[in-house]
Amino acid sequence: MYDTIIIGGGPAGLTAGLYTSRARLKSLLIEKGFPGGQVMTTEWVENYPGFDEGVSGAELSRKMEKQATRFGLEITQGSVIDISIDDNIKKITLEDNNEYETKTIILATGSNPRLLKIEGEDTYRGRGVSYCATCDGAFFKDEQLAVIGGGDSAVEEGLFLTRFAETVYIIHRRDRLRATKILQERAFANPKIKLVWDSVPEKIAGDDSGVQSLHIKNVKTGEQSRLDIRGVFIYAGYNPNTGFLKGLVSLNENNYIITGENMSTSTPGIFAAGDVREKSLKQIATAVGDGATAGVAAEKYIEENF
């Protein structure tokens, strides 16, 4: 029987594990891929405090894992497919049929950007293809960039990118934006933003130094054209990893977990941290804050209920 089981080994889960194991709770972290989560797939991180020159995603992941396991956090590889509750004891089932029992659970399964699934997207991921302007915008000073999408995130991030870039093309499949009016007004008024209507991306091309161009097609005329750009920011939405919860905790309309201030979910003894929960900023700095809060809340819950 564990005191706490953390599902997901990104920054939120590893920080939760650091706090719970340091508080001497018997803690297990279950990760289906590699500890580090999305950070592991990030080339370079410049906005996480404590690393004045920046740090590679792989190095930051390694350090977080090492720090958490130093205090006794156990980590196992596996994919959680089911959770059930009997008399306040939670049972977790993995894909390989292994089962674990625990007093508390911290859900830290993150979310994944929806991919465009076009040629070049995988090849140039981290070398010009990005899903996060806050993370990568500063790498593109005075460059030509493209943003794919027409919703709030696309326009907001496009506006943010104009701080660095010379030109930001917003490529949208329709002839009007879905974003809120105020964002639209700002985009139309910004001389660095060029809207490309009725168009979809077809291919991202480049060379050893990264992305060089984006091939697009006008969906009304069928006309194909090429934009010479150095970065493509994709805002096709995110999928939170909450499918395996099957109604266990309350989710919002976009399937993110709704939490209280101490990261509690609608189910007592189950907490959520990081990108998987409904919140305004999804970054490493906020994920680790959530993880710390959830870890301490789990400790308090055990004191009061077991």
Ligand SMILES: Cc1cc2nc3c(=O)[nH]c(=O)nc-3n(C[C@H](O)[C@H](O)[C@H](O)COP(=O)(O)OP(=O)(O)OC[C@H]3O[C@@H](n4cnc5c(N)ncnc54)[C@H](O)[C@@H]3O)c2cc1C
């Ligand atoms: C390309 C890219 C670049 C980024 N760059 C930056 C940056 O420079 N700075 C910054 O602050 N933020 C950056 N971010 C955002 C940052 O990576 C995330 O905000 C952060 O990783 C969220 O942490 P998390 O622990 O909540 O989730 P994640 O990092 O997504 O980790 C969740 C983990 O849960 C695991 N998991 C999911 N489902 C299950 C399951 N059923 N069973 C077991 N394990 C499961 C996943 O395998 C994953 O490892 C970037 C994101 C991307 C995609």
